Amino acid sequence: MMVFRFDIPVRWVDTDALKVVHYSNYFRYVEEAEEELYRSLGFTFKELNEKYEIAIPRVEACCRYKVPARYGDILTVGLRLGEKTEKTMRYDFEIQRKSDDELLCSGYLKVIGLDLGTWKATTLPADLTVKVADALK
Amino acid sequence: MMVFRFDIPVRWVDTDALKVVHYSNYFRYVEEAEEELYRSLGFTFKELNEKYEIAIPRVEACCRYKVPARYGDILTVGLRLGEKTEKTMRYDFEIQRKSDDELLCSGYLKVIGLDLGTWKATTLPADLTVKVADALK
Amino acid sequence: MMVFRFDIPVRWVDTDALKVVHYSNYFRYVEEAEEELYRSLGFTFKELNEKYEIAIPRVEACCRYKVPARYGDILTVGLRLGEKTEKTMRYDFEIQRKSDDELLCSGYLKVIGLDLGTWKATTLPADLTVKVADALK
Amino acid sequence: MMVFRFDIPVRWVDTDALKVVHYSNYFRYVEEAEEELYRSLGFTFKELNEKYEIAIPRVEACCRYKVPARYGDILTVGLRLGEKTEKTMRYDFEIQRKSDDELLCSGYLKVIGLDLGTWKATTLPADLTVKVADALK
Numbered sequence: 001m002m003v004f005r006f007d008i009p010v011r012w013v014d015t016d017a018l019k020v021v022h023y024s025n026y027f028r029y030v031e032e033a034e035e036e037l038y039r040s041l042g043f044t045f046k047e048l049n050e051k052y053e054i055a056i057p058r059v060e061a062c063c064r065y066k067v068p069a070r071y072g073d074i075l076t077v078g079l080r081l082g083e084k085t086e087k088t089m090r091y092d093f094e095i096q097r098k099s100d101d102e103l104l105c106s107g108y109l110k111v112i113g114l115d116l117g118t119w120k121a122t123t124l125p126a127d128l129t130v131k132v133a134d135a136l137k
Numbered sequence: 138m139m140v141f142r143f144d145i146p147v148r149w150v151d152t153d154a155l156k157v158v159h160y161s162n163y164f165r166y167v168e169e170a171e172e173e174l175y176r177s178l179g180f181t182f183k184e185l186n187e188k189y190e191i192a193i194p195r196v197e198a199c200c201r202y203k204v205p206a207r208y209g210d211i212l213t214v215g216l217r218l219g220e221k222t223e224k225t226m227r228y229d230f231e232i233q234r235k236s237d238d239e240l241l242c243s244g245y246l247k248v249i250g251l252d253l254g255t256w257k258a259t260t261l262p263a264d265l266t267v268k269v270a271d272a273l274k
Numbered sequence: 275m276m277v278f279r280f281d282i283p284v285r286w287v288d289t290d291a292l293k294v295v296h297y298s299n300y301f302r303y304v305e306e307a308e309e310e311l312y313r314s315l316g317f318t319f320k321e322l323n324e325k326y327e328i329a330i331p332r333v334e335a336c337c338r339y340k341v342p343a344r345y346g347d348i349l350t351v352g353l354r355l356g357e358k359t360e361k362t363m364r365y366d367f368e369i370q371r372k373s374d375d376e377l378l379c380s381g382y383l384k385v386i387g388l389d390l391g392t393w394k395a396t397t398l399p400a401d402l403t404v405k406v407a408d409a410l411k
Numbered sequence: 412m413m414v415f416r417f418d419i420p421v422r423w424v425d426t427d428a429l430k431v432v433h434y435s436n437y438f439r440y441v442e443e444a445e446e447e448l449y450r451s452l453g454f455t456f457k458e459l460n461e462k463y464e465i466a467i468p469r470v471e472a473c474c475r476y477k478v479p480a481r482y483g484d485i486l487t488v489g490l491r492l493g494e495k496t497e498k499t500m501r502y503d504f505e506i507q508r509k510s511d512d513e514l515l516c517s518g519y520l521k522v523i524g525l526d527l528g529t530w531k532a533t534t535l536p537a538d539l540t541v542k543v544a545d546a547l548k
Binding site for chain 2: 019020022025031046057058059060061062063064065070
């Protein structure tokens with residue numbers, strides 16, 4: 001199974017007064033990796049919005065935290081493709097500390113096709129899902 | 138069962154280019170309600186850190202998104218106490234739009250006692266858990 | 275001269291690994307106070323967008339930092355109306371620690387009327403500027 | 412005069428409901444470039460904290476906004492060294508859209524040496540200032 005990996009240095013602003021990354025920021029790191037996955041496939045959220053008149057909002061997001069990330073760490077976000085239906089895709093993610101591969105947290109995001117005209121769930125464009133499935137098969 | 142409720146207006150900075158609240162921000166709203174719960178009980182994260190030498194980081198966070206929040210909405214975050222062990226507490230949350238009580242998203246946060254000396258899991262201070270259990274029984 | 279004051283508790287997520295509020299967040303606090311000013315006058319950014327087809331983006335933002343805010347602090351953001359032209363308004367702000375009125379930082383924001391049709395600078399709606407000038411005269 | 416340049420793609424979470432980057436986020440982009448400057452010189456904020464027992468908080472931050480950044484844009488942050496004293500350094504920044512070099516905003520950050528023992532202003536470590544001055548001379 002293919003994994004898309006993207007490295008993100010912990011930014012100062014992402015830490016909190018415990019000197020660790022705030023738990024909400026891991027979801028932002030995962031989205032950043034997802035954006036880079038699409039960019040690597042020639043897509044952006046913007047093009048999805050404009051060309052296909054769809055968006056792909058999240059319907060579910062979960063994360064289990066094991067070890068905190070700290071300032072100075074480089075994180076490697078790994079994305080795998082989980083369950084897929086006509087309207088949804090699930091990304092399973094793992095975030096590791098790059099220096100020693102220690103697993104910091106893991107979880108998943110489930111995205112859905114949203115028709116921007118009706119603001120209702122819709123089939124994900126094949127153009128997107130085929131490329132994603134191909135990259136993460 | 139008691140619910141702690143706290144109202145939060147959607148802030149402009151919390152919206153994204155779909156004109157809805159970014160999914161990571163609901164976790165921040167839940168934490169804001171949690172902070173206000175503790176404040177209402179006479180605690181702050183800071184006092185937990187300094188007085189008890191513990192922190193209460195999140196070990197699990199999940200959210201299901203149903204309806205997006207938009208700028209101008211006032212949100213009501215409701216917190217209930219879920220499963221509780223010596224070292225952990227789970228908060229089950231619901232976020233509703235205040236104007237019509239529509240459920241926007243729901244999920245849970247699981248927090249753990251962390252000894253700031255050893256940086257290992259530890260028993261949550263009874264002082265905290267008794268007050269929380271009393272407020273949310 | 276009238277000042278609009280709004281209290282904001284420092285949120286955990288707003289702190290960084292120095293255990294103080296990250297400098298970018300004071301700009302968010304100022305905007306939060308500005309939003310509450312408008313709300314108190316019966317406006318929202320959204321209504322400006324939808325009713326007047328204008329937005330009021332910032333064209334300048336400056337802040338001098340004197341004393342850091344810490345978790346547990348309640349901040350009082352004070353807004354005064356500075357220089358005003360047909361198309362712009364400047365808000366001068368001060369952020370104080372509520373417990374002892376210590377001045378933490380001060381600065382200004384300059385906002386401009388933006389026509390959402392042409393995406394060019396435009397006259398601010400009198401409805402807005404009169405109410406703001408009246409509240410902050 | 413040398414300029415340190417660092418590219419940052421606009422992240423979805425950084426946009427707001429006007430479909431442009433929220434004004435507070437440009438300050439975060441500048442800090443991200445500053446962090447990368449230090450990394451390129453073999454420093455991190457963390458090492459400054461731990462090795463020199465100093466921090467370099469901002470005492471002043473200003474930005475003038477000309478053209479908004481949008482999702483899909485790659486931004487180039489350019490840092491120049493401005494006025495320098497024993498205890499302070501000013502970074503003058505410009506943020507351009509990479510695709511056509513259009514200037515989006517410009518401003519400056521002034522940082523100060525802070526002794527983490529006394530929490531008072533202190534001389535910046537020569538090790539840092541010499542390397543920065545050398546890189547940005």
